[in-house]
Amino acid sequence: MNQKPVLKQAFVxxxxxxxxxxxxxxxxxxxxxxxxxxxxxALWAFLTSATSISGALQFMLVDWIRTAQPMLDVVLLxxxxxxxxxxxxxxxxxxxxGLPLAKKLYLIWSLTDETYAxxxxxxxxPGGDSILYCLTLAALNHCYWIFGVVSGAFAGxxxxxxxxxxxxxxxxxxxxxxxxxxRERKNRVYAAVGLLASVVCALIFGAGKMLIPxxxxxxxxxxxxxxxxxxxxxxxxxxxx
Amino acid sequence: xxxxxTEYLLLLTAVTAGVTFLLRALPFLFFGTGKRPPALVLxxxxxxxxxxxxMLVVYCFTCYVRDRAPADHMFGLAEIAAAVVVVSLQxxxxxxxxxxxxxxxxxxxxxxxxxx
Numbered sequence: 001m002n003q004k005p006v007l008k009q010a011f012v013x014x015x016x017x018x019x020x021x022x023x024x025x026x027x028x029x030x031x032x033x034x035x036x037x038x039x040x041x042a043l044w045a046f047l048t049s050a051t052s053i054s055g056a057l058q059f060m061l062v063d064w065i066r067t068a069q070p071m072l073d074v075v076l077l078x079x080x081x082x083x084x085x086x087x088x089x090x091x092x093x094x095x096x097x098g099l100p101l102a103k104k105l106y107l108i109w110s111l112t113d114e115t116y117a118x119x120x121x122x123x124x125x126p127g128g129d130s131i132l133y134c135l136t137l138a139a140l141n142h143c144y145w146i147f148g149v150v151s152g153a154f155a156g157x158x159x160x161x162x163x164x165x166x167x168x169x170x171x172x173x174x175x176x177x178x179x180x181x182x183r184e185r186k187n188r189v190y191a192a193v194g195l196l197a198s199v200v201c202a203l204i205f206g207a208g209k210m211l212i213p214x215x216x217x218x219x220x221x222x223x224x225x226x227x228x229x230x231x232x233x234x235x236x237x238x239x240x241x
Numbered sequence: 242x243x244x245x246x247t248e249y250l251l252l253l254t255a256v257t258a259g260v261t262f263l264l265r266a267l268p269f270l271f272f273g274t275g276k277r278p279p280a281l282v283l284x285x286x287x288x289x290x291x292x293x294x295x296m297l298v299v300y301c302f303t304c305y306v307r308d309r310a311p312a313d314h315m316f317g318l319a320e321i322a323a324a325v326v327v328v329s330l331q332x333x334x335x336x337x338x339x340x341x342x343x344x345x346x347x348x349x350x351x352x353x354x355x356x357x
Binding site: 023085 | 245249250252253254255256257258260261262264265266267268269272273278281284285286287288289290291292293294295296297298299300301302303304306307319320323324327328331332335337338340341342344345348349350351352353
């Protein structure tokens with residue numbers, strides 16, 4: 001059948017992402033040009049945004065470039081930032097089964113928070129090709145992200161402005177993600193575990209060396225105490241036990 | 242190695258893209274054949290994200306205090322004020338972009354004017 005309605009619907013579904021990615025990407029691009037100290041910021045904005053397609057990572061990269069963060073830290077932090085992606089595929093395994101390898105690899109590679117949400121929603125017109133819908137969505141969102149980051153890098157390099165403190169955008173992004181996660185009661189328990197573990201490790205090991213011990217402490221606590229934590233998920237103050 | 246040497250940047254780009262892709266591919270690699278993931282993996286996977294993001298928030302805040310004496314950054318006043326703006330706006334309006342822009346604007350204003 002004619003697949004034009006599928007392409008059209010994919011474009012319509014992607015419009016909110018266009019708004020989000022072009023502005024958020026722009027901020028990350030400006031930050032890269034302003035703070036990383038890299039030459040040719042637009043080139044690196046393009047390479048990093050096109051290959052990773054990850055918002056929080058794009059912000060973190062600026063700091064890593066500026067301080068030449070050791071690669072082990074980079075790997076661990078990337079895992080921390082993006083571990084949620086490793087859950088997304090679980091709900092798409094069936095739909096992507098048996099696809100040609102290139103299509104499957106692209107669909108996995110392009111699986112951002114927003115693309116995942118739209119693919120699960122799957123508003124494909126009746127009789128339309130769901131894979132074509134997913135591929136179109138993924139490619140559009142991918143382009144929006146690259147466009148946002150690269151244009152931000154150009155703007156940041158062309159128009160220097162008093163940018164002291166602009167790096168707070170990354171902290172703000174994490175705070176927003178955390179705030180939204182904590183709307184769910186059960187997530188509050190685990191956010192508190194992460195908070196406690198990392199504050200303890202920051203006090204013991206110092207600000208610069210806290211990450212690896214925090215991850216170890218956090219993971220061990222989550223595994224060892226998973227049953228008590230599970231009971232806490234539904235605990236209400238004052239309701240008794 | 243300088244922070245901005247081309248070799249470092251290329252390695253950084255490859256490593257971050259590679260790790261991110263691997264994370265996205267994990268379920269397809271392990272459970273693509275129809276096996277159910279072990280219960281422990283599923284339960285840790287479901288709860289790791291809020292814990293990890295909370296840790297990153299703490300990490301960001303420690304970066305602000307890392308190289309300075311408490312009095313030099315007003316005991317974190319600018320950071321706390323901006324964080325309160327971000328969280329309250331997000332709870333109220335649920336608009337990530339608005340929360341991030343407003344919080345960053347507050348922070349930039351504070352560190353460029355009030356806090357030295």
